Amino acid sequence: MARTGLVVFNQEYPDYYMCKSCRTHIALAEDFISIDADTELIGATFDKAVNLRVDGPVHHREVAGKTVVDIYCVNCDDKLGWRYIHVNGEEIALEDDNVRLRMKKLVRKYSNQILDAETMSPVREDP
Numbered sequence: 809m810a811r812t813g814l815v816v817f818n819q820e821y822p823d824y825y826m827c828k829s830c831r832t833h834i835a836l837a838e839d840f841i842s843i844d845a846d847t848e849l850i851g852a853t854f855d856k857a858v859n860l861r862v863d864g865p866v867h868h869r870e871v872a873g874k875t876v877v878d879i880y881c882v883n884c885d886d887k888l889g890w891r892y893i894h895v896n897g898e899e900i901a902l903e904d905d906n907v908r909l910r911m912k913k914l915v916r917k918y919s920n921q922i923l924d925a926e927t928m929s930p931v932r933e934d935p
């Protein structure tokens with residue numbers, strides 16, 4: 809059930825990612841950058857994403873030389889991934905506002921199908 813005030817993608821040819829738990833729209837497939845698997849941070853990096861709650865500065869933490877903070881679905885509060893606060897010189901291609909999302913926490917809306925974001929196999933919707 810969608811809460812009012814959420815960003816809703818309305819593409820002619822739908823291709824975007826949603827929260828697996830509540831189907832809130834999270835990121836467009838066209839904003840997908842890469843799958844990354846450095847230490848402890850396995851996920852998909854997106855240029856931007858919507859409908860996320862970001863923890864405050866007190867929750868910033870260092871992982872693999874980067875300062876990150878956890879991000880949550882704004883609708884159901886499931887932890888979906890993290891956002892980069894600061895990235896050292898090793899990964900200069902990453903912008904500070906990139907987010908990295910755990911694919912196992914997402915499903916992909918692709919045309920009229922819903923796919924598991926990790927395996928790309930169809931997900932059966934509840935009636």
Ligand SMILES: [Zn+2]
Nearest residue numbers: 827830881884
């Ligand atoms: Zn959610």
